[in-house]
Amino acid sequence: MDISQLGEFGLIQRIKENLDTPAPGLVRGIGDDAAVFESPSGMEIVITCDAQVEGVHFLTQFMTPEQIGRKAAAINISDIAAMGARPTFMLVSLGLPKTTPVSFVDGLYKGFREECGSFGIAIIGGNMAQCPERAFIDITLLGQVEKGRALYRSTARPRDLVAVSGALGGSAAGLALLLNPEIQVDEEVRKAVFQAHVCPKPKVDLGRLLSVSGLVTAALDVSDGAAQDLGHICEESKIGATLRADKIPLSPSCQAVAQALGRDPLEFALFGGEDYELLFTFPEANKAGLEFRLADSGFAMTIIGRMEPGEPVVRITDPAGKDWNTHAAGWNHFQG
Ligand SMILES: [Mg+2]
DSSP, rough: HHHHHHHHHHHHHHHHTTTTTTTTTTTETTTBBSSSEETTTTEEEEEEEEEETTTTTBOTTSSSSHHHHHHHHHHHHHHHHTTTOEEEEEEEEEEEETTBBBBHHHHHHHHHHHHHHTTEEEEEEEEEOOOOOOOOOEEEEEEEEEEEOOSSSTOOOTTOOOESSSOOSHHHHHHHHHTTTSSOOOHHHHHHHHHHSSSSOOOOHHEEEEHHHHOOOOOEEEOOOHHHHHHHHHHHHHHEEEEGGGGBBBBBHHHHHHHHHOHHHHOOOOOOOOOOEEEEEEEEGGHHHHHHHHHTTTTTOEEEEEEEESSSSSEEEEETTTTEGGGGOHHHOOOO
């Protein structure tokens, strides 16, 4: 059965039946002209959106509808996590060709529900439109954070240390492997990088810890590649940064894939993107305190660079001491 047989209202009814769960603070969910929720006192509301287009951001031959749904939600959750906020409510807009199987929509929503369920997020509304050629998924996610505690990109200071929460490059290695399926690697390695690419884990608890700690000056999530993302902090904070390529944490499976493809794993880690680890800055004086807080909650960080006074440019130093320039590299949505 495709969605044209069910019709827009039939499809909405089908979705609604699976989502009718009460959520704290929710006054009115799906079914009215708009949703209503209480605005908690002492908190600021954080909001983000992200559109995923079939053929550009997801490929239906590589991912199940459920995986596509999970990842579309996870990407938004990661942005809320990067602000130090707790995600709360989600709205979903879908653009779908008439011939889309109902099972695709069912799968998408199963993925949304799974991902949202693990973070206590309620899906409170959305919209559906016919889109002639390919599907798109546009998610709006709300979150909340204590007043004045949101983590920004614009507040890094010269000489702050730059740290990242986990290994980089796994997702890009996974994509490279999907695009080159003939490459031979261990099944374990294939699984690990595929998982990193398809099923990113948003760092909500870590973001909350960084926010509450008061020890961090700036933060974002690694979605475009560590080099480009640190560049975003530089631009917004109007200072520079040095990134030590030899300090970048690489997962063993990322290294194995790079070796099999005859590529430098740092390419995946610095310019690949979609790792959804958090990258953050803090004064050196806060290092021990932050390490203690992180270890106490089962998190870790790797220091990969330092903010510098001067032009908002990221200088990458390779293990041989040679400087790179990031401006030519990284994923750019309009050039890439
Ligand atoms: Mg982000």
